[in-house]
Amino acid sequence: MKETLIKLITATILAFIVILMYTYWDTLVPKSMPTTPAAPSHRSTNPPSEHSNIEERPVVSPESASTIAIDNEIQDVVDKTFVYVNSQPYNSRIHNDLMARLQRLYAIKLNKTQNSRIEVSMKLIETKRKAYQATIDKKKEMQIKNKDEGVKTDDNGIKENDEPRDNKDRTLATHIVDEKETFFSISNMYGMTLKRLKKLNPDYKEKNPVIKKGDKLIVEIKN
Numbered sequence: 449m450k451e452t453l454i455k456l457i458t459a460t461i462l463a464f465i466v467i468l469m470y471t472y473w474d475t476l477v478p479k480s481m482p483t484t485p486a487a488p489s490h491r492s493t494n495p496p497s498e499h500s501n502i503e504e505r506p507v508v509s510p511e512s513a514s515t516i517a518i519d520n521e522i523q524d525v526v527d528k529t530f531v532y533v534n535s536q537p538y539n540s541r542i543h544n545d546l547m548a549r550l551q552r553l554y555a556i557k558l559n560k561t562q563n564s565r566i567e568v569s570m571k572l573i574e575t576k577r578k579a580y581q582a583t584i585d586k587k588k589e590m591q592i593k594n595k596d597e598g599v600k601t602d603d604n605g606i607k608e609n610d611e612p613r614d615n616k617d618r619t620l621a622t623h624i625v626d627e628k629e630t631f632f633s634i635s636n637m638y639g640m641t642l643k644r645l646k647k648l649n650p651d652y653k654e655k656n657p658v659i660k661k662g663d664k665l666i667v668e669i670k671n
Contacts, residue, residue, distance in 0.1 A: 535628035
């Protein structure tokens with residue numbers, strides 16, 4: 449009886465030890481060292497989420513960038529040509545610079561519209577040069593003629609105190625200066641000499657009078 453009781457107690461203790469070991473095995477036995485995860489790739493293949501602060505920039509091909517640059521260059525030189533032809537006196541340096549830029553662009557294989565814009569600009573510049581040259585030739589011709597006749601003239605070959613012969617056919621009027629207008633462009637507009645326009649407006653005595661939009665000038669118009 450006593451041996452049976454001892455065996456029963458021993459079996460109970462062993463069973464209790466087994467249960468304890470089964471229950472607390474993870475605590476008693478140390479876990480294996482975790483493996484180091486692979487370093488994340490610097491270049492993610494996943495698209496950015498809607499909350500991402502990274503701004504996606506459109507990819508511009510070299511061909512597209514070159515086309516945009518040429519278009520901008522054409523627009524710039526065309527704009528400068530328009531201003532020069534319409535509101536500035538002839539200037540050989542400006543003429544040569546603009547023509548060189550236009551010829552360089554024209555040498556590139558461009559489309560029909562671009563070539564047309566360049567051609568028109570070159571024709572406008574050349575027309576301005578020819579008109580200026582014709583004026584110079586006319587002045588030289590007048591200077592030679594007046595010199596042969598012993599007539600005193602100013603630097604432009606115009607007789608001193610000479611007034612337009614058709615003054616009787618002209619009427620004085622007021623011209624309100626617009627943007628980019630000059631004494632030279634206004635005198636051409638009304639078919640007047642620069643000297644005559646200055647004489648009608650004695651407040652502007654400078655060699656190259658400065659006028660601005662809104663100024664009022666006396667001009668002559670044909671009846």
